[in-house]
Amino acid sequence: MSNVDLAWHLLPFQLWNTIYMVFVSTFFAFLIGLPLGILLTISDKGHIHPRPKLYHTLTLIVNIGRSFPFAILMVALIPFTRLIVGTSLGTTASIVPLTIAAAPFLARLIENSLKDVDRQMIEAALVMGSNNMQIVRKVLLPEALPSLILGITLTLVNVVGYSAMAGLVGGGGLGQVAIQYGYNRFNTFIMVTTVILLIILVQLIQMTGNAIARSIIKRRRTSS
Amino acid sequence: MEKFLEVRDLSKYYEQDDRKIYALKDINLSIEKGDIYGIIGESGAGKSTLIRLLASLLKPSNGHILFQGIDISMLEGISLREFRQNIGMIFQHFNLLTSRTAFENISYPMEIAGLSKEEREKKALELLRLVNLSDKKDAHPLQLSGGEKQRVGIARALATNPEILFCDEATSALDPRSTKEILDLIKNIHQRFGITIILITHEMDVIKRICNKVAVLEKGKIVEQGAVEDLFFDPKHPTTKQFLQSGHHEIPSEFFKDLSPGKKLLRLRFKGKSAGEPLMSQMVKRFDVETNILLGWIDKLRTITIGTLIIELRGLPENIKTALKFLKEQDVHFEEIAP
Numbered sequence: 001m002s003n004v005d006l007a008w009h010l011l012p013f014q015l016w017n018t019i020y021m022v023f024v025s026t027f028f029a030f031l032i033g034l035p036l037g038i039l040l041t042i043s044d045k046g047h048i049h050p051r052p053k054l055y056h057t058l059t060l061i062v063n064i065g066r067s068f069p070f071a072i073l074m075v076a077l078i079p080f081t082r083l084i085v086g087t088s089l090g091t092t093a094s095i096v097p098l099t100i101a102a103a104p105f106l107a108r109l110i111e112n113s114l115k116d117v118d119r120q121m122i123e124a125a126l127v128m129g130s131n132n133m134q135i136v137r138k139v140l141l142p143e144a145l146p147s148l149i150l151g152i153t154l155t156l157v158n159v160v161g162y163s164a165m166a167g168l169v170g171g172g173g174l175g176q177v178a179i180q181y182g183y184n185r186f187n188t189f190i191m192v193t194t195v196i197l198l199i200i201l202v203q204l205i206q207m208t209g210n211a212i213a214r215s216i217i218k219r220r221r222t223s224s
Numbered sequence: 225m226e227k228f229l230e231v232r233d234l235s236k237y238y239e240q241d242d243r244k245i246y247a248l249k250d251i252n253l254s255i256e257k258g259d260i261y262g263i264i265g266e267s268g269a270g271k272s273t274l275i276r277l278l279a280s281l282l283k284p285s286n287g288h289i290l291f292q293g294i295d296i297s298m299l300e301g302i303s304l305r306e307f308r309q310n311i312g313m314i315f316q317h318f319n320l321l322t323s324r325t326a327f328e329n330i331s332y333p334m335e336i337a338g339l340s341k342e343e344r345e346k347k348a349l350e351l352l353r354l355v356n357l358s359d360k361k362d363a364h365p366l367q368l369s370g371g372e373k374q375r376v377g378i379a380r381a382l383a384t385n386p387e388i389l390f391c392d393e394a395t396s397a398l399d400p401r402s403t404k405e406i407l408d409l410i411k412n413i414h415q416r417f418g419i420t421i422i423l424i425t426h427e428m429d430v431i432k433r434i435c436n437k438v439a440v441l442e443k444g445k446i447v448e449q450g451a452v453e454d455l456f457f458d459p460k461h462p463t464t465k466q467f468l469q470s471g472h473h474e475i476p477s478e479f480f481k482d483l484s485p486g487k488k489l490l491r492l493r494f495k496g497k498s499a500g501e502p503l504m505s506q507m508v509k510r511f512d513v514e515t516n517i518l519l520g521w522i523d524k525l526r527t528i529t530i531g532t533l534i535i536e537l538r539g540l541p542e543n544i545k546t547a548l549k550f551l552k553e554q555d556v557h558f559e560e561i562a563p
Contacts (some may be wrong), residue, residue, distance in 0.1 A: 038456065069499060079240060118319070119314060120317060120319045121319050121320075123281060123315075123319065124313070124315060124319035124320075125321075125332070126281060126308070126381075126392075127279055127280075127281055127308055127311070127313045127385075128309070128313075128333040128336055129305040129306065129307075129309035129331060129333070129336050129337065129384075130305075130310065130336050131305060134336060138321075138332070138335070142321070142323035142490060143321060143322060143323050145323065153309070215483035219364075220322050220323065220364045220366055221364065221366050222364070
């Protein structure tokens with residue numbers, strides 16, 4: 001089989017696997033990270049629902065989650081992954097450690113975005129009689145939307161990198177192709193093509209994220 | 225009779241290294257329905273803390289804020305939010321939501337209060353007409369000028385038909401023309417709806433143009449309060465005098481240096497018609513003194529006009545004495561600035 005044939009045989013499928021892993025795990029990370037990020041924001045001192053103990057506990061959890069190198073986290077989570085997915089190999093199994101790695105990172109980014117919302121704007125919403133839920137839904141999230149989208153984009157790009165690492169230990173996707181064919185079998189062509197595909201994927205994700213964020217900002221500067 | 229809004233012995237302090245740092249100390253105020261009550265002070269005087277206490281955004285350390293007999297500092301949860309839905313507030317930096325259009329910003333408090341979509345729409349359009357911004361209905365705040373943003377802010381504050389409107393330095397970020405527009409609008413709204421207005425400012429001009437009552441705040445304490453007319457005519461506290469002088473020229477310091485016994489600096493205040501009477505020339509003719517007008521201006525208040533003249537009086541000491549006696553008999557208020 002020629003290199004080109006081999007590439008055609010392997011890469012489209014594994015590219016799809018990478019995209020699947022990245023987007024599904026970022027989606028789950030968002031489901032965990034959003035409430036976590038909101039709690040980290042409003043429970044901090046001086047915000048609308050100060051709860052120092054809760055804030056410090058959550059901060060500790062997030063920091064622990066973020067300080068694990070991904071390779072170690074993946075191995076450490078193997079029993080947990082088996083419990084949930086039934087196996088620790090393959091793309092679906094990789095989604096578990098990818099989600100756990102991305103969630104605290106995304107939670108921190110969401111916290112930063114929400115804390116950037118002007119405090120005086122929150123004060124104005126409070127004086128109009130808003131409750132905390134309304135402040136989160138009608139003020140914090142809409143006001144921070146462009147910045148939240150950039151945070152999600154950044155997480156997606158990071159998860160692309162992690163997913164390649166997952167491939168090294170049988171997680172599937174482009175990372176697995178790179179290690180099996182490019183590294184173990186010294187196939188430079190496959191290695192280079194894989195890297196180029198990853199670069200293109202990251203570029204596309206970043207450009208799309210930027211474009212969405214920019215279009216929201218632009219809409220807020222023009223009449224609707 | 226139950227007072228509309230009464231503040232009793234209100235204090236707010238912050239603890240720092242076991243010491244209490246007072247932002248406000250022993251504030252007493254009585255605000256009647258329909259007042260436009262101005263609170264003036266330099267930055268750091270505590271006026272921002274005071275308006276936030278009155279608007280229930282802060283809790284007092286001591287004292288009471290009674291709104292129609294109810295202590296609002298005791299309110300929590302739903303009853304606090306219900307009270308807040310009954311007040312309106314506008315801000316120095318407008319604080320509009322950038323994610324919403326002018327129309328949607330005005331709808332916000334009505335969403336919070338649980339009004340139906342039809343009611344919100346009807347009221348928002350009506351308010352946009354009131355503040356003369358119907359053509360900017362779908363504009364986002366970032367596209368509006370400062371004056372326009374504040375008009376949206378006013379419309380938003382009025383959306384729930386509040387009984388009190390709080391104005392937090394509402395014109396401080398605006399140019400003179402927009403300032404005039406906004407003050408006229410506030411005055412207009414006051415006349416039409418009889419809403420009680422409480423405002424804080426560092427500009428005497430704002431007090432002069434729209435307030436009927438005023439309190440002067442300095443270092444967390446009220447140093448003088450009363451009807452605006454009385455305060456302009458006969459200010460007692462040095463800080464008040466300083467505020468009245470601000471915006472006008474200062475007297476050059478050399479006039480204070482070389483004051484021989486035959487010289488006096490006077491500040492004269494005239495009310496209403498007497499501002500036009502030729503008092504100076506009478507004095508010159510009858511008592512053989514000379515007058516030198518250093519400064520003069522006229523303040524047009526809501527109800528009356530007050531003229532201020534700063535003059536130098538020269539002549540023999542005994543002539544000056546009789547001239548001063550003459551002034552006392554006239555309908556004029558004067559004060560010896562120096563010596």
